Amino acid sequence: MKKLILVRHSKTEQLYDYSKSDFERKLLPRGQKDAELIANQLKAKNIIPDLFITSKAKRAKQTAKVFAEQLGYDSNNIVKEQFLYDGYTTGEMLSYIEKIGSQHDCIIIFGHNPDIASFTTRLVSDDLWHFPTSCTTVINFNIDNWKDIEVGAGKMELYLYPKMFK
Template identity: 45%
Template sequence: MKRLILLRHAKTEPLTDAVSDFERKLKKRGIVDANLVAEDLKKRSYLPELIISSPAKRAIQTAGVCAAVFNIPESEIMEERFVYDGDTTARMVAAIAGLAGEYNTVMVVGHNPDVATLSMQLSGKDYFHFPTCAAAVISFAVADWDE
């Protein structure tokens, strides 16, 4: 059994001329929300061994808050540019399929519309509302990620 947790980054500062989209930070509310979502996932025994994150500051901060709750060392947060660049969901699926079999539960921290699109694609649902810091947990009855 493999489990994928798709998480949209938490609430951020607004986009301004002074700060690029890539450098936007979490608001205090975003930090609180990320902690609450991670605690809820932990309570439900959804514990990732690896976090893949967009390198955007808001996603890395969200991943860091989650990693602290899950007791994951920061070395187990992989920054992947394709998660930020809005590459096709096919690129995300290919990256997930290439994961080592030792990881049973993996979290991807990214952005909309990509996390919503991937959630719909993998779950077979027609619509997924994905507000900031929303999570989708999708389980696969497979032994390896590439199945």
């Protein structure tokens, strides 16, 4: 059994200052708190990833770091991938995950909309119309190796977002 956790980055500052790039947008204090809230929901359910992967964008890296702190993962070991910011197809993401092999049972990926939401809906049969910041899905696959992951084969275990708890 493999578990894939997909997270949309937390709430960020608006892009009012056009001298700053979208890539450099930082989390707001609310985003920090929301990330802590969702990470602690995973911790309470004993869902502890053994591999963290994030977009290289500042807001995604910050979100991943908050989750890592709450879940006891060394933030120095977070894998950073540019393609998670630049955009990807379902096939490209599946190819990336397939290369992980069998050594990790639970991986967490931090990304951006619309790609992270679109990818999630391709993996499960559930219709997800709402994927706000900090939205986190936990998807189970009845496989022993990530090379066997398939579109539509995932079973949604959890669907979480901050306003569920406020």
